[in-house]
Amino acid sequence: MKNTLFSAVVNLDERNVIRLTKDKLKYGQDPISLLDEICLGVEEIGKRYAKGKYFIADLIMSGLIFKEVTKYICFPKENIPALNKIKVLFATVEADIHDVGKNVTIDLFKAKGINVTDLGVDVSPCNIAEEVEKQNIEVLCLSGLISSSYNSMRKTIKLLEEKQLRDKVKVIIGGNVDENVKIFTGADYWVKECTHGLKICIELAQKKSLVKCI
Amino acid sequence: MSINSLSPEERLNAAIQFEKVDRIPCAPLIDNYAARFANITHSEFFFNSKNAFNALASIKERYPVWDIRRSSYSAFYGKYQKIIGHLKNKLPGIELPDNNECQYSESEVMKRENLSIIKKSGYEEFINEYYHRIHGSLKIEIKNALSEQIEILKNEIKEANRCGQTPLYGYLIATAEEIICYTRSFPEFIRDIYQVPGLMHEILSIVTDSLIEITLQAVKQTGVNRVLIGFSRMNGQFFSPYYFEKFCWINLKRIILSFIDQGITPVIHIDGDWTLNLPYFRQLPEKKMIIELDGNTDIFKAKKILKNHTCLLGNVPSTLFTVGTPEQVKEYCRKLLTKLSRGGGFILGSGCALPYMARHENVEAFFESIS
Secondary structure, three states, X not given: OOOOHHHHHHOOXXXXXXXXXXXXXXXXXXXXXXXXXXXXXXHHHHHHHHOOOOOHHHHHHHHHHHHHHOOOOOOOHHHOOHHHHOEEEEEEEOOOOOOHHHHHHHHHXXXXXXXXXXXXXXXXXXXXXXXXXXHXXXXXXXXXXXXXXXXXXHHHHHHHHHOOOHHHOEEEEEEOXXXXXXXXXXXXXXXXXXXXXXXXXXXXXXXXOOOOOO | OOOXXXXXXXXXXXXXXXXXXXXXXXXXXXXXXXXXXXXXXXXXXXXXXXXXXXHHHHHHHXXXXXXXXXXXXXXXXXXXXXXXXXXEEEOEOOOEOOOOOOEEEOOOOOOHHHHHHHHHHOHHHHHHHHHHHHHOOOHXXXXXXXXXXXXXXXXXXXXXXXXXXXXXXXXXXXXXXXXXXXXXXXXXXXXXXXXXXXXXXXXXXXXXXHHHXXXXXXXXXXXXXXXXXXXXXXXXXOOOHHHHHHHHHHXXXXXXXXXXXXXXXXXXXXXXXXXXXXXXXXXXXXXXOEEEEOOOOOHHHHHHHOOOOOEEEEEEOHHHHHHOOHHHHHHHHHHHHHHHOOOOOEXXXXXXXXXXXXXXXXXXXXXXHHO
16 A cells, blocks of 8 residues: 555554644645545545454554644634534533543544534533534434443433423433343433444435435 | 352353353442442442442342342452552542542653663552552552452452352453553553553563563462453553554453463453454454453444354443433333343443442342342
């Protein structure tokens, strides 16, 4: 593989990705086309993951590289690529502060160009519902690891119903969850792995034609 | 063989060695639920070992079939969580309401350059610095907490025996990569092993040596030759076989073989999906260890992979205890008992910890499945 930005991303070679990005910016490459090139690399990593050639750690590493390299790329807000238009909100629910899985998932979403708002940990149902309403959120990702988080997820979803927001938002729960927890909480989907959450989110976005291509 | 003709210790050893048992040993990891069962607060449980042991004894009294005391109480005892707890935490009765569950958060506390402390001054110096950064612990406090931890464990072992149980763990450790991962955070740990593999290989090996030494000393003090080795992250769910072999298996294998060589039974607690990595355990001596599985690894596949080789413990999922029904719990336990007990090498248990919010009727259904 040639020593291109694309290959540096695919090889998860962070130093080279940053060096090449800086060089290209220095020589006047358009930031949007540069970002496209990086996204193509990230996309290739996703394809290799789907084929079983890459693993979640590789996806996490690609997320870290993407996060790092985008610090160097500035472009006007109106030029942000269209794939950012789906509105996704993340929160670890009330009474739970575990966020390793949530943070990794957010990095992956960002590496895919999805625009994410993170409310952090121990977030009350009220705050989540307010934010869903305020931002017209389309996908809500609720995270929880301990058993008391199930009640918080359930309360959050009930509150969305009460506020008549439930039909407007798809709810994905993640962490220590399964089908039983999905039924208990009233969520739409449950995921164990960050990649599964990403896949669902992309499918939802594509159904709503919220993305050109991811 | 008639039921209850074996003592709990004999039954446990028979299961490990795939010999006939009078009934399947029963080993839920029940600490988190015990306070609620005994109607005391979580903080009363975690900060007062007498309360905790009474609570656990009351479960044993209610459910006499519980014969294997599988407890991590000594590792999570409240008083020293702010001194030697592996992660920054919020505890019931301190930052959280009395009845909340303990919570843990992870961040990049130690930087990559700090890993050189391990090379220069050893693991103890590094971990002391880490505890100091997350808890403000002083060296003398750390030393005292570690001694107290052994005392709590010794008391719990005595208490288990008094209740007619046999203790599963004579000491509990996390693996080198798990500990370094806590100190660096999971994403940064991945970055480390991808970008500075030589350094990581070297420091993980040093930490592994220290953990073996610490464990051998501890087991001499507690007198129970079984050690929990807990870890969750370095598996096929996250890492390729290349990284697993180079950074996890090489050290895990060394720890396990060292313990077996010293007559210690390793009890390997693996969270997450380990299906891809289970065949590696066949490289180790057969019938010398236990593997504890949570609900994420398919225990029925595990049985096929490790048939006649390694005793399995598990794996009623925590979600089933919390939001399932007694019928679902009984059905799952029945499936476990029917499919896994054939040929020996099985212990019924919860997959990881039986949760605080478990429904009482589901816990009852779990124990009744053995009865």
